[in-house]
Amino acid sequence: MVLTTTAVLSGCGRADGGAAADGPAAVRAAGTMPRELTPAEQAVVERGEERLIESCMREKGFRYWAGRVAGAAERQGHGYVLHDVDWAERHGYGGRFAAEAEKARLADRNTAYARSLPRAELIRYNTALDGTPEQGVVSVELPAGGTVQTVRGGCLETAAERLYGDFPAWFRAKKTATGVAPLYTPGILADERFRRALRAWASCMREAGHPYAGPPEIREKLPALTRGMDAAEAHAAEVELAVAEATCATGTPLYRTARALDREYRAEKLGRYRDEIAAHRRMGLTALKRARALPGTAG
Numbered sequence: 001m002v003l004t005t006t007a008v009l010s011g012c013g014r015a016d017g018g019a020a021a022d023g024p025a026a027v028r029a030a031g032t033m034p035r036e037l038t039p040a041e042q043a044v045v046e047r048g049e050e051r052l053i054e055s056c057m058r059e060k061g062f063r064y065w066a067g068r069v070a071g072a073a074e075r076q077g078h079g080y081v082l083h084d085v086d087w088a089e090r091h092g093y094g095g096r097f098a099a100e101a102e103k104a105r106l107a108d109r110n111t112a113y114a115r116s117l118p119r120a121e122l123i124r125y126n127t128a129l130d131g132t133p134e135q136g137v138v139s140v141e142l143p144a145g146g147t148v149q150t151v152r153g154g155c156l157e158t159a160a161e162r163l164y165g166d167f168p169a170w171f172r173a174k175k176t177a178t179g180v181a182p183l184y185t186p187g188i189l190a191d192e193r194f195r196r197a198l199r200a201w202a203s204c205m206r207e208a209g210h211p212y213a214g215p216p217e218i219r220e221k222l223p224a225l226t227r228g229m230d231a232a233e234a235h236a237a238e239v240e241l242a243v244a245e246a247t248c249a250t251g252t253p254l255y256r257t258a259r260a261l262d263r264e265y266r267a268e269k270l271g272r273y274r275d276e277i278a279a280h281r282r283m284g285l286t287a288l289k290r291a292r293a294l295p296g297t298a299g
Contacts, residue, residue: 057155061128065109065110085250089242091242099231130154132151132153135151138167138168144183163290164287172276173276173279184270187269193257201214204252218241225241
């Protein structure tokens with residue numbers, strides 16, 4: 001995929017466990033840009049986080065079940081344009097993944113458990129899980145404007161601290177690193193090099209019998225196209241379109257151009273956020289190492 005959160009048009013910690021070596025100051029000192037986690041590695045981290053939340057909540061006297069975590073393949077199904085034909089042949093646009101996620105949401109035992117609690121216990125449960133403003137608030141200004149906050153003191157923070165280290169530093173780095181796309185994506189989409197490549201892709205799609213101006217149009221119209229179909233028919237329709245999209249993305253300049261422009265625009269626009277982006281990646285690698293040491297999260 002391309003147009004992901006951190007690569008919009010493309011798709012370690014101290015031995016003592018301290019967090020100070022992973023923040024922006026350490027990144028400036030090292031002068032290096034750590035690698036991003038792979039989709040499979042991100043799933044390992046999230047499974048570890050769920051296990052730590054479960055343990056923390058049980059220590060506070062509440063039941064908690066580790067939630068569903070998307071696997072590596074599911075995480076590759078998001079972005080501006082598909083380019084992996086093999087993935088498209090297996091998963092289409094990820095409709096089956098979406099159905100599985102919705103089924104898990106509706107059957108979530110934590111939601112049912114929380115609803116079963118008396119009001120006073122529910123308040124205690126929410127405080128144990130989320131924390132409260134009285135226990136502290138972490139705030140960060142987003143790169144594209146606006147401010148986001150999170151409260152402290154709950155098991156969500158405890159789990160994050162165990163994996164990433166300094167929770168405020170992690171929260172600020174994460175929200176900054178994952179909030180930079182609006183700073184450069186519009187420029188890429190307006191760039192004539194991208195527009196020319198997109199026109200070539202659209203021509204390829206028309207020749208394949210799928211007259212769409214761009215990948216977003218497919219996403220927009222897909223629900224109507226599959227309405228009334230059973231699950232097997234809907235998946236087959238997804239696969240046909242997805243394979244055509246990916247084939248045309250790599251058979252025309254679209255994918256290559258998108259990746260090149262992504263690198264170009266990120267280098268031009270994101271210099272001031274380099275330390276935060278690097279800190280986010282470094283702390284993620286620290287979390288991966290720690291998550292792999294937890295039972296039931298190896299990967």
